Structure formats: C-alpha cells, structure tokens
Amino acid sequence: MRYLNTVDVLPIVHRRLSEFIKGKDPSEDIFDKISASRLNEYLKESMEDLSAKVFRTYNASITLQQELNAG
Numbered sequence: 001m002r003y004l005n006t007v008d009v010l011p012i013v014h015r016r017l018s019e020f021i022k023g024k025d026p027s028e029d030i031f032d033k034i035s036a037s038r039l040n041e042y043l044k045e046s047m048e049d050l051s052a053k054v055f056r057t058y059n060a061s062i063t064l065q066q067e068l069n070a071g
Contacts, residue, residue, distance in 0.1 A: 009017075020030050036052055043050040 017030070024030070024032075040051045043052065043055065
C-alpha cells in the first residue's frame with residue numbers, strides 16, 4: 001500500500017533525497033538498494049520474530065492508541 005504524506009524537512013534532508021531520485025523514473029522506488037527480505041534479515045538480528053510487517057503493525061497500533069487517547 002502506498003503511503004503519501006507531505007512534511008517539512010531540513011535542507012540537508014531535501015538535498016539527500018534529491019540525490020536519491022536523480023535520474024530515476026517517477027515510478028521507480030526511491031530506496032532501491034534495500035529490499036524487504038534484507039530488512040527482515042536485519043530486524044531478525046535484534047528479535048527473532050521481528051519483521052517489517054510486525055514493526056508497521058505495532059507502530060500503527062501505538063499511533064492509533066495515542067490519537068484515540070488524545071481525542
């Protein structure tokens with residue numbers, strides 16, 4: 001699922017992101033040097049059952065709970 005959001009960033013962040021997308025087609029991934037499987041391997045070094053999907057679900061759950069508590 002695509003996530004689209006607009007945020008203000010420091011000039012250095014903008015410059016680095018511009019470097020990442022230089023010469024790429026708009027349909028290409030910005031961070032094409034990392035794959036989900038490589039990320040999952042890295043995460044499993046910290047915790048056996050941790051994966052990108054588990055992390056996203058946990059983060060979304062915590063964020064939703066915080067927003068509900070704030071409301």
